[in-house]
Amino acid sequence: GQNIDQPTEMTATEGAIVQINCTYQTSGFNGLFWYQQHAGEAPTFLSYNVLDGLEEKGRFSSFLSRSKGYSYLLLKELQMKDSASYLCAVTLDMEYGNKLVFGAGTILRVKS
Amino acid sequence: NAGVTQTPKFRILKIGQSMTLQCAQDMNHNYMYWYRQDPGMGLKLIYYSVGAGITDKGEVPNGYNVSRSTTEDFPLRLELAAPSQTSVYFCASSLVAGGLNEQFFGPGTRLTVL
Numbered sequence: 234g235q236n237i238d239q240p241t242e243m244t245a246t247e248g249a250i251v252q253i254n255c256t257y258q259t260s261g262f263n264g265l266f267w268y269q270q271h272a273g274e275a276p277t278f279l280s281y282n283v284l285d286g287l288e289e290k291g292r293f294s295s296f297l298s299r300s301k302g303y304s305y306l307l308l309k310e311l312q313m314k315d316s317a318s319y320l321c322a323v324t325l326d327m328e329y330g331n332k333l334v335f336g337a338g339t340i341l342r343v344k345s
Numbered sequence: 346n347a348g349v350t351q352t353p354k355f356r357i358l359k360i361g362q363s364m365t366l367q368c369a370q371d372m373n374h375n376y377m378y379w380y381r382q383d384p385g386m387g388l389k390l391i392y393y394s395v396g397a398g399i400t401d402k403g404e405v406p407n408g409y410n411v412s413r414s415t416t417e418d419f420p421l422r423l424e425l426a427a428p429s430q431t432s433v434y435f436c437a438s439s440l441v442a443g444g445l446n447e448q449f450f451g452p453g454t455r456l457t458v459l
Contacts, residue, residue: 237387266447275435275450276388283445320387324446331446332378332403335387 235259237336239321244342245311253306253339255321263324263331267295267306270318270338279306279319308341316343346371349451351436357457358426366421366454368436376439377419378403378448379411381432388435394419426458 236258245251255265264283268276282288282297282304294307308315318338324331352367370377375396380388390403394413408430410422419438423430433455437448 241385264445275452277450278447281445281447322387332390332393333388333446333448334390334404335380337385337387 235323235325235334237321237323237334239319239336239339241337242340242342244344245308247311247313247343247345249311250307250309251311251341253308253319253321253341255304255306255336257302257304257321257323257336259302259323259325259334261326261331262299263326265295265297265304266322266324266333267293267304268320268322268335270320272317276320311343313343313345316341348372349436349438349449351434351451351454353454354452355455357459358423359459360426360428362426363422363424364426364456366423366434366436366456368419368421368451369417370419370436370438370449370451371417372438372440372449373416374438374440374449375416376441376446376448377413378437378439379409379419379421380435380437381405381430382435382453383432391421391434423456428458430456431458432456 267279270276280295320338321336322333378393379391392411394400436451
């Protein structure tokens with residue numbers, strides 16, 4: 234089966250750096266997405282990793298190690314608006330195309 | 346572009362009632378998806394479609410049906426609503442299947458079955 238694990242909740246201080254980890258055990262792995270979801274809203278795309286290494290995008294970076302089944306999302310210079318749920322999703326092959334399998338999400342609370 | 350739109354935003358159903366959740370996208374995406382999200386959980390794939398006339402089951406298809414008669418529309422049908430179907434339903438679409446298959450999500454439909 235497919236298994237994706239993330240911490241349930243994290244708390245960090247405004248201006249700090251936080252790392253949200255994601256581990257996965259899946260078959261047919263194609264790549265890994267991170268989505269941000271504010272309470273009561275739809276998920277929005279943050280980053281995508283298909284090769285090992287770090288992808289940087291402004292204050293947000295995402296890392297992938299395919300051999301270890303491990304990824305993390307790094308958020309720098311935290312702002313209050315970064316309080317949200319962060320969803321790790323693995324893209325897997327299907328009969329037609331591929332699909333996303335989501336973890337349960339990590340709720341990040343940023344405090345002043 | 347409106348992106349992905351969903352109607353209704355909220356709905357309360359009685360057990361045994363039926364309804365259709367509407368989803369439309371104006372980005373000419375081939376792939377469309379229906380997910381449900383229960384409180385504190387990730388999104389679970391209900392059904393997906395790779396183009397007009399082609400649909401397939403996801404992880405949790407029981408109690409639902411879909412159709413895809415046009416590229417733009419992908420309605421989700423609940424035939425006999427049950428309390429276990431109380432959830433938030435998200436529709437999503439994407440342009441391609443492989444590579445960067447970024448999915449764009451609609452605003453969601455919050456469904457309560459009593």
